[in-house]
Amino acid sequence: MQLFPCPFCGPRSESEFHFGGDAGNHRPEGFRAVTDGEWSNYLHARNNPRGAANEIWMHMTCGEVFRMERDTVHHRVARSFAPGEGDGHDGMAH
Amino acid sequence: MVFSHGAAHEAALSLVIVRPRKRQRRAMTRHYSAFSLFKEGLRGQKGWQQAWRSPQPKPRYDILIIGGGGHGLATAYYLARAHNIRNVAVIEKGWLGGGNTGRNTTVVRSNYFFPESTALYDLALRLYETLGRDINYNIMLSQRGIITLAHSEAEMEMAARTVNAMQINGTDAELFDAKDVRRVLPLLNVSPQARYPVFGGVWQGRAGTARHDAVAWGYARAADRLGVDIIQSCEVEEFLVEGGRCRGVRTSRGEIRAERTGMVVAGHSSHLAAKAGFRLPITSYALQACVSEPIKPVLDTVVLSPGTGTYASQSDKGELVIGGALDRVPSYGQRGNLPVLEDVVSGLLEMFPSFRQLRLMRQWAGIVDVTPDSSPILGESPLPGLFLNCGWGTGGFKAIPAGGTLLAHLLATGTHHDISRPFDLDRFARGRLIDEAAGSGIAH
Ligand SMILES: Cc1cc2nc3c(=O)[nH]c(=O)nc-3n(C[C@H](O)[C@H](O)[C@H](O)COP(=O)(O)OP(=O)(O)OC[C@H]3O[C@@H](n4cnc5c(N)ncnc54)[C@H](O)[C@@H]3O)c2cc1C
Ligand SMILES: [Zn+2]
Secondary structure (H helix, E strand, C coil): CCEEEECCCEEEEHHHEEEEEECCCCCCCCCCCCCHHHHHHHHCCECCCCCEEEEEEEECCCCEEEEEEEECCCCCEEEEECCCCCCCCCCCCC | CHHHCHHHHHHHHHHHHHCHHHHHHCCCECCCCHHHHHHHHHCCCCCECCCCCCCCCCCEEEEEEECCCHHHHHHHHHHHHHHCCCCEEEECCCCCCCCHHHCCCCEECCCCCCHHHHHHHHHHHHHHHHHHHHHCCCCCCECCCEEEEECCHHHHHHHHHHHHHHHHCCCCCEEEEHHHHHHHCCCCCCCCCCCCCCCEEEEECCCEECCHHHHHHHHHHHHHHCCCEEECCCCEEEEEEECCEEEEEEECCEEEEEEEEEECCHHHHHHHHHHHCCCECCEEEEEEEEEECCCCCCCCCEEEECCCCEEEEECCCCCEEEEEEEEEEECCCCCCCHHHHHHHHHHHHHHCHHHHHCCEEEEEEEEEEECCCCCCEEEECCCCCEEEEECCCCCCCCCHHHHHHHHHHHHHHCCCCCCCHHHCCCHHHHCCCCCHHHHCCCCC
C-alpha cells in the first residue's frame, strides 16, 4: 500500500485518491471554432509518461483537488501542492 | 536396448565426436508430432533443433515489427504466411513473451457487445481453434466455457441483452439460470444470503483458455521457419524520420531501416509514440494476477463475477489462476499494489468459501494499455509509415491471431482490412467510439 500526500490532510492511503488526468490539459474555449482534432486531443489524448509525471488528483476523503509530481516507474512522489501554489500556475482545466 | 548399457552409450557418443561429418548428415528434428517424440526418445533426444535462430540484425528489412509479444510475433508470421513477405524482423527489448503475453491469465472468448468487436474477437477465436495445427505447436487450447455471473434481476436483464447481441452478431451464447450455474460451478456460493447472490449469467461455450507461452513460442518458431529474423535484447530508442515518413528505427544495436514499421508494444505505446512525435488516447496501468498452490480439479470452466470483480480458472497443473481489476494508479512499475490484490482475493473467497485454506504461490503484474472505450487501436499512426497495434488493455491475449492478421494486412497493403477499419485511431476524432466498457462491462 502506498501513501500519497494530500496537501490538506497529509499522507493517506492510495485507495483514498482518484486520478484526475494530466496537469495543464486545458479545455479549448472561447467563441472560435474548435476542430474535431482539438476536441479529441483534449478529451482523449494523454501524456502517459514513463518517468516524471505532473498530474491532477482528488483526495476523495476531503474532496479537494490538487497537483502531484511523481514518477510512474518507481512511484516516488516528488511533491504535491494545492492549485495556485507550487509553480504559481494551477495546471487545472478551467 | 543399446543405450541400456552405459559403456555402449559412451562408445556411441565418442564415435559421434570423432566423426563429426557423419553427425552433420543426421537429420535434425523440426516437425513436432507423436512420431518425432518417439523417434527422438530412441535417439536420446539429441536431434531436436532450436525452435528459432538468434540472428544479427540486418541493416534493412522490408518490414520491421517493434515488440516480440504475441501480437508482434503473430504479425510477423502472417506477413510471411499470408502475404509472402519474409524479409521481416521482430525487435524485442527483452525476451519473447516477457511482456503481457507471458503474464496474462490466458482467457480466450468473444463475448462482446458491438458487432465490430464480435467480428474482431470471433476471428481471433476461430483462428485459435485451428492454430495448433497451422503452426505445428500445441497451444493447449481448452474450450471449457466462460460464465459471466449475474447477481440481480436487473443484471439478468442485461445478461439477456448481451446474449441476444452475441447471437445476432453471429457467435455462440446462452443465457444461464441459477440452476445452470450450479451445474457448471458446484463449489460456488449460491446462498441467497451471499453478498452477491447468483441469478444466472452469460455462458459462452467456445471460450476457454490457451497456454500463453506456447502462443508466443509457436508463432516465433513458425515465423522463423518462414525466414523472419527474431531479434531479442534489442531496444528501439528512436525513429528514423525522413521526408515526414518513418524509415526505420535506431536501436541499442544500431540502425535498422524498413519501408514500413509496426509498433506493437502494449503498455509502452505512449512512451514510443512520444518519440515519434504524437500522443495516444492510452493510459498505462498495472494489471495483477496470482495463482494458488496446485490442487485436484475443482473448477473446469472460467468464471467471472462483475459483482466481486474477480475471475478465475484452474490451470492444467491444478493452480487456481486468479485476476481482477486494474490498479488505481497509472503506472509503468511492473509490480502491482496490495489494495487491489486484497479486493481480488476477498472476491474469490466470497464466491468460493472453500478456497479459504489455499495458499497463494505467486503474484505478478503487467503494464497494460487502456483506451477510453476499452477497444484496441489498429491502423496507421500520425507518422506515415508507422502502424499501430495497441490499446488491448486488459484483454488482448484472446485477440492475438486477429491482431496479427490485421496488422499484417495493414503493413502489407497499406490499407485497412474491413475488420480493423472501425478500430482506427481516427474514431476518437470522429466520435465513433466502440465502447465495450459500457457495452459488455468488460473486465478482461
Ligand atoms: C495480469 C494480466 C492478465 C491478463 N489476462 C488476460 C486474459 O485473461 N485474456 C486476455 O485476452 N488478455 C489478458 N491480458 C491482456 C493481454 O496480456 C495483453 O493484451 C496482450 O498480451 C498484449 O499482447 P502484445 O503482444 O500486444 O503485448 P506484450 O506481450 O506486452 O508485448 C509487447 C512487447 O514489446 C516490447 N517492447 C516494449 N518497448 C519496446 C522497445 N522500445 N523496443 C523493443 N521492444 C519493446 C516488450 O518488451 C514486450 O515484450 C492480461 C494482462 C495482464 C497483465
Ligand atoms: Zn485531503
